[in-house]
Amino acid sequence: MARHGRSHVSPVNPLDLRAWLAEIRKLGELKEVAGADWNLELGAISELNVKKDSPPALLFDDIKGYPRGFRVLTCSTSSPARLSSILRLPVQKTHRGLVEALRGKPAQWQTAAAGFAPVLVSSGVVLENMQKQPDVLAFPAPLWHELDGGRYIGTGCSVVTRDLDSEWINVGTYRVQVHDRSHVALDMVPGKHGRIHYEKHKAAGKRFPVVIIAGCDPLGYLISGIEIPFGMCEYNYMGAVLNEKIAVVKGPITGLPFPAAAEIVLEGFVEPNDERSEGPFGEFHGYYPGKAGTAPVVSIERVYYRNQPILLGSPPAKPPNDYSYSKAVMRSALLHDALVAAGVPDVKALWAHEIGGARMFNVVAIKQRYAGHARQAGHILSQCGVGAYMSRYSVVVDEDIDPANLQEVMWAVATRTDPATDIDIIERGLGSKNDPMFVAYRYAAPLSSKAIIDACRPWEHLHDFPAVAEASKELQEKTRAKWKDLLAP
Ligand SMILES: Cc1cc2nc3c(=O)[nH]c(=O)nc-3n(C[C@H](O)[C@H](O)[C@H](O)COP(=O)(O)O)c2cc1C
Structure with missing residues (x-):
């Protein structure tokens, strides 16, 4: 009990993208872009942007064929300043500063994660709008690359699944391709945690509940897109990074939790054995790998979204790419x-x-x-x-x-x-x-x-290997000091 007889309420964090956007706008790290086309232009602009020395994050509005306010954010994590602010580290302008500020932190976060179980709240801005007749094409999901097999609503996304025989909730980033207004395919590579959950449901002949978060504070997809230990819920890890528990609402259809301030959430099930073609898709190593394969397809039953929703995109491509x-x-x-x-x-x-x-x-x-x-x-x-x-x-x-x-x-x-x-x-x-x-x-x-x-x-x-033929550190320092003007970078 806290003083004055009030119980102590710890702050919770609903993973609000807009609070973070306000912060990076102040840092001069955000550029707004009007009038681009979801059909290849968002992808090409983002790809060229990220090859610059200091690429800003891009917030696209007035996207061709879509109402004002239905936006797409890209390049969210591609600078030291933005990445440090996402990780709640002191804002670092240089790469070296970021690496130093990060040293030792992941091990601390992993140890602390157990104490940051997400907190269930009864409502949140994510529930401002609901589609009972799902239409995922109401959002400007881009065709990112010329040879992609379709439009991808999920790149900078997080996919929430539950284990079949335990309470383990996993949150992983897996690409999500639009098949039609109410069906999307999930490319979960064998061995990935969401895939393991899926395989167990498939073997048992059970419907596989899925929630897809297509936008929130980019800490969400930063953590769901990296290898957090088997059995650990990424919401806990995010809480440890924030030093605040994540505030989640429970999906009415699946019971799966999603951040209370998420931008766009798709909720549904993979029906037993519903696997269809998926891809090809331009990938992180810089190629369209092979040909289209098959992937489980989620039948979307509900879509929830904030007013003026922002889709978080993170298109891969030949490196350097968005992420x-x-x-x-x-x-x-x-x-x-x-x-x-x-x-x-x-x-x-x-x-x-x-x-x-x-x-x-x-x-x-x-x-x-x-x-x-x-x-x-x-x-x-x-x-x-x-x-x-x-x-x-x-x-x-x-x-x-x-x-x-x-x-x-x-x-x-x-x-x-x-x-x-x-x-x-x-x-x-x-x-x-x-x-x-x-x-x-x-x-x-x-x-x-x-x-x-x-x-x-x-x-x-080690002791008789030839010496390196390079001026010693001391000689370099002495020479640089004496010949400052000549040797200035
Ligand atoms: C933008 C982005 C897209 C990704 N797409 C996929 C994907 O389509 N399939 C996949 O298996 N992994 C993909 N990954 C990598 C996984 O997110 C990563 O391996 C993560 O650890 C998976 O979560 P898990 O360890 O809980 O399975 C992607 C990562 C990022 C950042």
Whole structure:
């Protein structure tokens, strides 16, 4: 009990996108765009925008064929300032500042998550409007890329599902393709948590309840789009980041919870065995993978939305893309923690490169402590829960190499490896039908090989390995100080 006899009510957070938009508008990080077309133009503008050095977030209004106010937001997470504000860290203008501010936080959030179960509230702005006759095309779902198989209402979205034999609620980001006004397909890759929930319902012949959140505070899709441990609810993790529990309302049809200030929510069921064609779709690694596959289709029974709803889009494409920056930052931090948790000592720095969509080319720098340390770090990087999906190259370098600097990393690969002994190959690893190389693999299932490149100086030769032919730190500093004008960047 608090003083004055009133019970203490902790603040709850309904994941209101508009509060966050007001903040980034003040920071000068938001640009409003009028008159663009959902048919390829939103996608192409966003794609070109994100290739700029400091891309703003884009809020599209007056979208062709749609009433004013039915908006789409893109590029929400693609700058250090916006990403730090989403993560409720002190706002950082530089990439280095963000990485430093983030250090150690994911491990703290994960530990704290158990204490942040979401709080059920009776109402919220998400319920301002309801469609009993669902029409998902009332919202300007874009055709993002020229060869996409259709319009995608879900990219920067979160999909809420429940386990069949436990109370575990999972919130994952899976792309959502519009089939018609009341049917959407869900591309959940095997092994993803929502997919596991689905497979259990399918095996039991049961309807699979689904809620799709197509817009809220971007913390929502930032966390639902990254590998949070099996069995943990992402709402708890988001609460730990915010230091406030998430306020959710319960879907009247499915009982599944969604944020009280969500922008647009679709609610329905996958009927047993209702799987239809899905894709193709331009993906995070920069290709349209293979051909269209099949995916479970959700029959939408209700749509809820705020007045003047904002669809949160996050279109993938050849990197850098809408979310490659935020995924590089987040996955690097989570992988660093995963290696430490697995007992790898002296991890100095780690980077999941944007060129590999923050999945396919990951580099860790260690201070070698014992024979075999480098291989241990490389194999765990390649196989841990956060990293295993589509990890193609895992590179280990010594601590004098900056793992985020490709020039330095590839110099170490070129000069500190003996290919015959320093590249380990794992066959039949966790791959994906979305892998552009899948067409050429000899496996029928989504398996792929993985390489671990040990680009550290050989352990037995740490002391007689040739010295680096570069001015020493001290000589560099002295020279820079003396020749300031000549050497200024
Ligand atoms: C914008 C975006 C789109 C994504 N699309 C998909 C997708 O279509 N299918 C998929 O399996 N994973 C997709 N992912 C990756 C998953 O969200 C990610 O692996 C996440 O960990 C899945 O949640 P889960 O671990 O609870 O299964 C996407 C991620 C982002 C950020």
